[in-house]
Amino acid sequence: MQKNQRIMKQLAPVLFLFALACSDGEPASMDASVLPGPALPGAKRIFATSNKYDGNMVFSTGRTGLDGADRLCTAAAQAATLGGTWLALLSEESLAGDALARIEDVGPWYLVGTETVVFDRRADLAGDSLVPIDRDELGRETTGELDEFFAWKGRFDGSTIEMDCVDWTSNSDREEGYVGLVSDTGSVWTYTFSCDMLARIYCIEQ
Secondary structure, three states: OHHHHHHHHHHHHHHHHHHHHOOOOOOOOOOOOOOOOOOOOOOEEEEEOOOOEOOEOOOOOOOOHHHHHHHHHHHHHHHOOOOOOEEEOOOOOOOOOOHHHHOOOOOOEEEOOOOOEEEOOHHHHHOOOOOOOOEOOOOOEOOOOHHHHEEEOOOOOOOOOOOEHHHHEOOOOOOEEEEEEOOOOOOOOOEEEEOOOOEEEEEEEO
């Protein structure tokens, strides 16, 4: 009960934004024409994982941190038969530079299974996305309660201030990590969750 109350307190600042995003009154639904895989030959893709994770990014082999997060993205892509090479859109304090330092400039990037461009080039990752990153590895649109709409994220502004759940190795409620709202295009990419909470991972193809 206490954890649920704490979660709602942390989510309170974005409840209004979430309500605006859903203000048409219609529930989100999966487009039956959207299938996993590249909609365009050679297109690089991006998605938010269907599974949610706490701030300790542990892969089944025991790998954790950024390596574990990358492997979680790869496993999600493989399960959806996407192919390709995938990285998590995360950064950590021990990494030289922000999340952009990990990403090769091989854009544009498209929402999985669509012809919709999310980012034209790597530098654009530091700003707003052209559309929300609201589809998972199977091309399904995000639906459900408010807590389904968050994804862990790295920093993109070149700052040295980091909220990264101790390099993505902690699920302590005393540590924090950055999250984004998958139904938004960037203006709420700087909220934080305590690291015991669950969120998706943004995954980008290389």
